[in-house]
Amino acid sequence: MTDQDGQTPLQRAYEVLGLPADATREDVEKRYFLLLKKAKTGQSVDEESISRAYKTIVEAMRESRVQELERQYYGDSVLKRKMAAFWAKYRTHVIAAAVVLVFAGMILHTVLDQRARRIAEANRPPADVYAMFVGEFYHENEEELPERMLADFPEWQRVDVLISLAPENPRDPFEVAALQKNVVLIMSERPDLYITDPHNFNSLMVQSAFLPLDDIADRFPERLWVRGQAENDDAPHIYGIDVSESPLFEKWGVIDKGRRIVGLRYDTERLDNAIAFVQKLAGQTP
Numbered sequence: 001m002t003d004q005d006g007q008t009p010l011q012r013a014y015e016v017l018g019l020p021a022d023a024t025r026e027d028v029e030k031r032y033f034l035l036l037k038k039a040k041t042g043q044s045v046d047e048e049s050i051s052r053a054y055k056t057i058v059e060a061m062r063e064s065r066v067q068e069l070e071r072q073y074y075g076d077s078v079l080k081r082k083m084a085a086f087w088a089k090y091r092t093h094v095i096a097a098a099v100v101l102v103f104a105g106m107i108l109h110t111v112l113d114q115r116a117r118r119i120a121e122a123n124r125p126p127a128d129v130y131a132m133f134v135g136e137f138y139h140e141n142e143e144e145l146p147e148r149m150l151a152d153f154p155e156w157q158r159v160d161v162l163i164s165l166a167p168e169n170p171r172d173p174f175e176v177a178a179l180q181k182n183v184v185l186i187m188s189e190r191p192d193l194y195i196t197d198p199h200n201f202n203s204l205m206v207q208s209a210f211l212p213l214d215d216i217a218d219r220f221p222e223r224l225w226v227r228g229q230a231e232n233d234d235a236p237h238i239y240g241i242d243v244s245e246s247p248l249f250e251k252w253g254v255i256d257k258g259r260r261i262v263g264l265r266y267d268t269e270r271l272d273n274a275i276a277f278v279q280k281l282a283g284q285t286p
Contacts, residue, residue: 010060013053020264030055128156129273130190133163134182134204135197138255148252152280162189168199192274193264195243201261205239206230210263212237216275220282226261239263243281 007015014021016032032054039047131149139145142163150159164185165178186204194204204210206227217225217238226240240261249260262278264271279285 004060009056013056013060016049017057018050025058025061027228028054028061092268125157127158127160127270128153128282129193129277130162130191131158131195131277132185132191133161133195133254134186134200135168135195136165136167136257137195138165139163141253145252145254146177149248152248152251152276160191160227162191166200168197189260190267191265192268192270193262193277195260196240197256198259198261201230201240201263204263208232208268210239211266211268211271212239213241213264214238219275220284224282241278241282243278246281246283248281 011021014023017028017035018029019027023031032050035045035050036047039045039050087165144163145163146159146161149161150156153159162185164182165175166182167175167179170176170179186209193207194201194206208230210228210230213225214237224242225238226242227236228239229236230239240263242259243262244259246260249256262281264274264278268274
């Protein structure tokens with residue numbers, strides 16, 4: 001594209017600044033600021049024209065530098081250029097797809113792992129109770145935990161336990177992944193009761209995951225009652241029992257960071273055993 005004098009915008013820009021076409025970036029900078037100073041002191045210099053010329057030259061130099069780097073990197077490789085163009089255009093889509101695949105793989109692994117666990121336990125006696133820890137709970141050897149808990153219930157044959165890490169404020173990619181896995185477990189697992197921290201208790205309670213305990217609350221000291229209001233409630237109900245002071249957690253080797261609240265799942269099929277489990281935690285006689 002040329003003007004009436006047959007000049008390109010770039011040639012015209014060099015002319016406005018009074019510089020040759022082979023001027024360096026340093027020469028352009030010096031000339032531009034010199035002309036700006038003249039304009040500021042009232043000399044007959046068109047500040048708008050020199051600014052426009054300066055931007056035209058700088059942009060042309062930048063583009064030339066990019067092309068030179070591309071020539072050095074790509075050489076004569078058409079494939080490299082096409083791949084770079086594809087990445088520049090679809091980078092966001094590729095990253096999003098990768099995240100979806102990772103999350104889908106994690107969900108599939110979790111589901112298959114739980115299915116394999118159920119198959120392996122098919123020949124064992126049925127569970128008397130299934131307890132799920134939700135929050136920042138840890139155990140050095142989670143496989144030993146059911147046997148340790150079962151020792152406090154000699155009349156039972158089997159206790160199932162699952163610890164699902166669900167930090168309130170994830171601090172690293174591992175905890176973020178654990179929190180995503182917890183969502184899958186909450187949807188796929190059907191424990192009889194949840195042992196939680198206050199944050200996860202409130203989250204599950206609002207989602208109507210717990211059975212109201214108003215009718216059996218008198219089996220526990222009133223100071224242990226934890227009230228809340230689910231989405232469909234007209235008024236607060238007793239949904240949890242505070243078992244923070246229970247010595248059994250230390251005895252079982254469970255490590256956590258604070259207050260512990262137990263809630264019974266709304267559709268538990270082993271209600272009597274679930275209540276007995278909570279009574280044991282609360283120091284009450286079943």
